[in-house]
Amino acid sequence: MLDKILFAFFAVLAVGSAIMMITRRNIVHGAVYLITTLLATAGIFLSLQAEFLFVVQIILYVGGIMVLFVFVIMLVNLDVAVRLVQFNRQGLLAGVLALVLAVQIFFALWIGRSGLPHPAARMMPLKNTEAVGDALFQHYMLPFEIASVLLLVAMIGAVVMAKRRV
Amino acid sequence: MTDTRTNGGSQVETTVLGADEIILNMGPQHPSTHGVLRVKLKLDGERVVDSECIIGYLHRGVEKIAEHRSYQQFAPYVDRMDYCAAVSNGLGYCEAVEKLLGAEAPPRARVVRTILTELQRIASHLIWLGTHALDIGALTPVFYAFREREEILKIFEKYCGARLTTHAFRIGGLQYETYDGFEEEVKRFCDDFAAKVDEYETLLTENRIWVGRTKGVGILNTEDAIALGVTGPVLRASGMKWDLRKATPYAAYDQYDFEIPTRPTGDTYDRYLVRMEEMRQSRRICLQAVANIPTGPIMAKVGKVLKPPPGEVYHAIEAPKGELGYYIVSDGTTQPYRVRVRPPSFINLQAFNKMARGALVADVVAIIGTIDIVLGEVDR
Amino acid sequence: MTHLIPPAILPYILPVVYGAVIVAILPLLAGYIVLLERKIMADMQVRLGPMRVGPHGLLQPLADALKLLLKEDIVPRHADRFMFFVAPILSVTMALIAYAAMPFGPAFQVADLNVGLLFIFAVGSLGIYGIVLGGWASNSHYSLIGALRSAAQLVSYETAAALGIVSALLLAGSLSMKEIVRAQFDQGVWFIFVVPVGFFIYLVGSIAETNRAPFDLPEAESELVAGYMTEYSGFRWALYFLSEYANMVIAAGIATTLFLGGWLRPFPGNHQHLFGTPVELLDALPALLFVAVGLYCFSLTPRQPVQIQKIVMAAVGGACLVLAAVMAVVLFPPFDVARDGVHGAFWFLAKVTAYLYTFLWIRFTFPRYRFDQLMRLGWRFLIPLGLINVIVVGVSIVVQQNWEWKHPVVSAVVTTAIMFGVALWLTEEGVKPEPAAQPADGE
Numbered sequence: 001m002l003d004k005i006l007f008a009f010f011a012v013l014a015v016g017s018a019i020m021m022i023t024r025r026n027i028v029h030g031a032v033y034l035i036t037t038l039l040a041t042a043g044i045f046l047s048l049q050a051e052f053l054f055v056v057q058i059i060l061y062v063g064g065i066m067v068l069f070v071f072v073i074m075l076v077n078l079d080v081a082v083r084l085v086q087f088n089r090q091g092l093l094a095g096v097l098a099l100v101l102a103v104q105i106f107f108a109l110w111i112g113r114s115g116l117p118h119p120a121a122r123m124m125p126l127k128n129t130e131a132v133g134d135a136l137f138q139h140y141m142l143p144f145e146i147a148s149v150l151l152l153v154a155m156i157g158a159v160v161m162a163k164r165r166v
Numbered sequence: 167m168t169d170t171r172t173n174g175g176s177q178v179e180t181t182v183l184g185a186d187e188i189i190l191n192m193g194p195q196h197p198s199t200h201g202v203l204r205v206k207l208k209l210d211g212e213r214v215v216d217s218e219c220i221i222g223y224l225h226r227g228v229e230k231i232a233e234h235r236s237y238q239q240f241a242p243y244v245d246r247m248d249y250c251a252a253v254s255n256g257l258g259y260c261e262a263v264e265k266l267l268g269a270e271a272p273p274r275a276r277v278v279r280t281i282l283t284e285l286q287r288i289a290s291h292l293i294w295l296g297t298h299a300l301d302i303g304a305l306t307p308v309f310y311a312f313r314e315r316e317e318i319l320k321i322f323e324k325y326c327g328a329r330l331t332t333h334a335f336r337i338g339g340l341q342y343e344t345y346d347g348f349e350e351e352v353k354r355f356c357d358d359f360a361a362k363v364d365e366y367e368t369l370l371t372e373n374r375i376w377v378g379r380t381k382g383v384g385i386l387n388t389e390d391a392i393a394l395g396v397t398g399p400v401l402r403a404s405g406m407k408w409d410l411r412k413a414t415p416y417a418a419y420d421q422y423d424f425e426i427p428t429r430p431t432g433d434t435y436d437r438y439l440v441r442m443e444e445m446r447q448s449r450r451i452c453l454q455a456v457a458n459i460p461t462g463p464i465m466a467k468v469g470k471v472l473k474p475p476p477g478e479v480y481h482a483i484e485a486p487k488g489e490l491g492y493y494i495v496s497d498g499t500t501q502p503y504r505v506r507v508r509p510p511s512f513i514n515l516q517a518f519n520k521m522a523r524g525a526l527v528a529d530v531v532a533i534i535g536t537i538d539i540v541l542g543e544v545d546r
Numbered sequence: 547m548t549h550l551i552p553p554a555i556l557p558y559i560l561p562v563v564y565g566a567v568i569v570a571i572l573p574l575l576a577g578y579i580v581l582l583e584r585k586i587m588a589d590m591q592v593r594l595g596p597m598r599v600g601p602h603g604l605l606q607p608l609a610d611a612l613k614l615l616l617k618e619d620i621v622p623r624h625a626d627r628f629m630f631f632v633a634p635i636l637s638v639t640m641a642l643i644a645y646a647a648m649p650f651g652p653a654f655q656v657a658d659l660n661v662g663l664l665f666i667f668a669v670g671s672l673g674i675y676g677i678v679l680g681g682w683a684s685n686s687h688y689s690l691i692g693a694l695r696s697a698a699q700l701v702s703y704e705t706a707a708a709l710g711i712v713s714a715l716l717l718a719g720s721l722s723m724k725e726i727v728r729a730q731f732d733q734g735v736w737f738i739f740v741v742p743v744g745f746f747i748y749l750v751g752s753i754a755e756t757n758r759a760p761f762d763l764p765e766a767e768s769e770l771v772a773g774y775m776t777e778y779s780g781f782r783w784a785l786y787f788l789s790e791y792a793n794m795v796i797a798a799g800i801a802t803t804l805f806l807g808g809w810l811r812p813f814p815g816n817h818q819h820l821f822g823t824p825v826e827l828l829d830a831l832p833a834l835l836f837v838a839v840g841l842y843c844f845s846l847t848p849r850q851p852v853q854i855q856k857i858v859m860a861a862v863g864g865a866c867l868v869l870a871a872v873m874a875v876v877l878f879p880p881f882d883v884a885r886d887g888v889h890g891a892f893w894f895l896a897k898v899t900a901y902l903y904t905f906l907w908i909r910f911t912f913p914r915y916r917f918d919q920l921m922r923l924g925w926r927f928l929i930p931l932g933l934i935n936v937i938v939v940g941v942s943i944v945v946q947q948n949w950e951w952k953h954p955v956v957s958a959v960v961t962t963a964i965m966f967g968v969a970l971w972l973t974e975e976g977v978k979p980e981p982a983a984q985p986a987d988g989e
Contacts, residue, residue, distance in 0.1 A: 028629070028682060035675070055664035063671025067678070067701060074682050074690060127660050129721060212918075303759060303914025309591035375760055375913050528763065528916045 006047045014040035031070050038062050052128040187215065192530070194223050200297060200534060201541030205518075209527060217522045217530075219515055224545040232505035237263050237337060237472045240505065245331035247507065248543040250293050252331045253286035253322070254485040260335045261416055262481035262492035264466075266474040267337070274462045275339035276418040281352060281455045282325070282334055283417065284448040288359070289318045290486035291441050291448075295366060298438070298535035302379050307369055314362050317355050321348070337472060339465035352456045356449045363445055371439070380434035384521035384533040387432055394517045398488025398510050400537060403440040404432030410484040417483075422454045434536040441538075473500055487511050487538055507546060511539040561656045568645045568656070576791040577607030583906050590910045601858040617780030622685050625777070629683035634778060634785035637676025641792035644669045648799045649723045651809050651890035662723040663715070666800060667708060670755070674700050676789065681774035693774035695917055696764035699754060702924040703761075707751025709932025713744035713939045714804040727808035733954075734814065736807040740958045741939055743965040745805045747932050749904070752797035754924065756790060759909040763917050798901040799894075806897045809890030829885075832892045833874040840866030927972050934968050 014037050021033035038061050046054040136144050187210050194202040202223035208216040228247060232240045244259045245252035257279055264270060271279070292315045296308030319329040324345050326334045334340075370376045386396070391404040401408055409426045411419040427443035429436035474496040482491035488510025497503040514537050521533050581596065581603060588595030596603030621630055647662035649655040659665050674697050681693020714737045718726040730736055738745045754761040765773040775786050802808060811828050843863030850856045873892065876885040915923065942961045946954065 026626070028626075028679075032629075032675075032679070051659060051661045052664070055661045055668045058668035059664065059671055063668065063674065063704075064701070067671075067674060067697060070675075070678055071694060071697070074678070074694060129661060299913065303762075304912065305587070305759075306591050306910050309593060313592055369911070370913075373912065375915055375919075378919050379913055379916060526916065526918070 010043040251290040258483040271339040280418040338468035403436040509543040511543040614784040633680035637789035640673035641789040684777035703754035706928035710747030738805040760912040798898040802897040836870030
């Protein structure tokens, strides 16, 4: 019962924040609603007993990537105090496409609903942290290393580009 | 370039020059400008490209007042110029008028004057130390420095009744005899003081953060210093060994043995070291002087009404902040025709632009503190 | 009694009570930490500190809180009203949430998460938004720059602090706060003695995390950039202030749990008994400490100049003796059950207080770093040092395990010596500040 309530709460929060995010005029407000969407997602992780993903989502996504977003928004908007007026002439087309996509997703989930594992029945043999660590460093070692090399390249590129300016 | 009169605080002006340049206004009310000083900085991002000091907020017309006072009546006014080192101001003025009169203070008066002036130099440097460290973020040295300064001010109060604007000297010598226990108290202060200077040094000199904030900041090289007319510890820290106490000795300085600390680079750290060493040397002079105060009269025979013969004199002393000069023109009456004061802080402040160019905004505060200005002297 | 409560709610009662206690006490505690800071600052600066409001200034926090509540609430024109309202609340809420995972004693913890430590870090990184949004909502150019700088500093030093923590985590083997303390109990030694360099990295990182001197450039009064808190007055400012002190206590709590043994007493494995009594020698320490402090207070009482101060000093001495009695009483049989809790809370709070004292001590001793020097220190000294520390400690643990090394002290000493060498090398190498002003050429 409790997990249903929690899921409903987080789901409504996530979807509601997402809707607010795309409808705000003020771009910083939009960023804040993106933050709440991500937090709601983290809450869903927690209710699925993936506590490591929960904290890592918050530390990395909300506390790192969104901080970066917010920095850029604020630095770019610095001398332009006017809230940009968003114009949107494609609302109708976007709405139709989104509806089509939603119907497709719902249809796919409905067809395959018997195959999804029941959340209450899952029993984790290891705690989430150990399970993630196990997977990352044993089965998925190569992709992990490649991803970290990619990140390193991106970091070096960013530093080189910024340094030239100074 | 729009000029906005501001009531204080930092303000961004609306004119934008260049791609990233803005003009930042600091003061006149600001915790770190050591008085009512307004500094306009032209910034390119974080770096200072140009600066302008706007002074005059404390101008009281002291030099004009001098033309309407007799020579003795004007003496208390000079204390109010550099109010952190009133005794030195008084010394310069009294000696200048004595030169005009052709009189000379008796030996006892000269020695006591030296002692009090050196104590005042220590007190002034203690204020500098405390406020400069406070600007850079060290919260504690200011209290230790003021603790020692309190001892000096107690000596002044016992001697002449005032702590800050002392009017300690008279034209021709001293008014007051030294009080009972003067020598012991000065000696005791000097004995304790050496350990205290070491205490300040342990807090700051080797401290990595202090060195990082002061080394290489606000460099003024020797040629620029001389060309700008900078004097005092700022000049000595830029490599020039010049001190009026040795170059043109006055009061009783020729009798005593002391060093002139000099440093080569002319950055904030060097000025810090020079002033710390000067405090030690002042203590050395005081100890030598107080061990051997000659007996005798304290006042020369100059008469009650002072009417110096027409003429002019320029007399300069080494005040704690630099060369303090008095140019007095007499027309034979009891009131001077013109008194022009050469304030060391005013001239030294002109080096600010040179020192601040290329510095970061966060260093501007350190640079203002290291020149050691007193606005009372800059504006008069 | 327990059968009266529906079973669904039962497991939540105690955490809610603990949580309510923490939230209720924390503002008062933060206020008194401010008073403590002012008194300690005054002591180091050869003066007395607040003395007027209440005997020895003890009512000063209440006066300050009252003043802040009654101040006019100024909101800048054109400020984003919603963000302006939310930002300080965000800071405080995040600081308070972090207390959920903090173990004040073996039983006193709101929630023992598997990932408790990471949870506190996660909530700490959410606290950054309180600063960033606060600076932005003020609609002031310099507030925003100050806020962004502060946020950049926080993000950088968070990485460094986490690297310091990781070296202790390698020894503990778990992210749960309780497990970490238990690991120190099992290994019989506080982790600070095994990885002192990790502790040092965490110490510096946590000082920068909480915006304390020498890393408080974004909020210093004598700097040009005014800082994110400028436009906040009255109670909003009080909330920011409260969040800063709450963060300090959290940082102290993390350091205590990870490096200083949490609620364990010194030498938790040493069971030497006191003169043949069933009481362990080291367990008698709290009582003895309080007795000593109480007697000291009594000795100071006659020297107080004012009557009310005499009374308060005597009352404080009496309170210390009462606490000593409590500490002693729980050592004996009928009250044994409370022993771990009471003594655990005492040791935890004592260590947190010592860590906070270090924070204050450092604040009043050192000047402030300039912002570029601060970032240089974080990125070019602390983070490399932290990374190498993790590697070296990891290697040392593997060596110990695989070769069944029986001398952990030697390996700890060797590890620390290697790290000192690395730190010295990093210091010489990269941390020299570049000259801030280039001499103007051809002026």
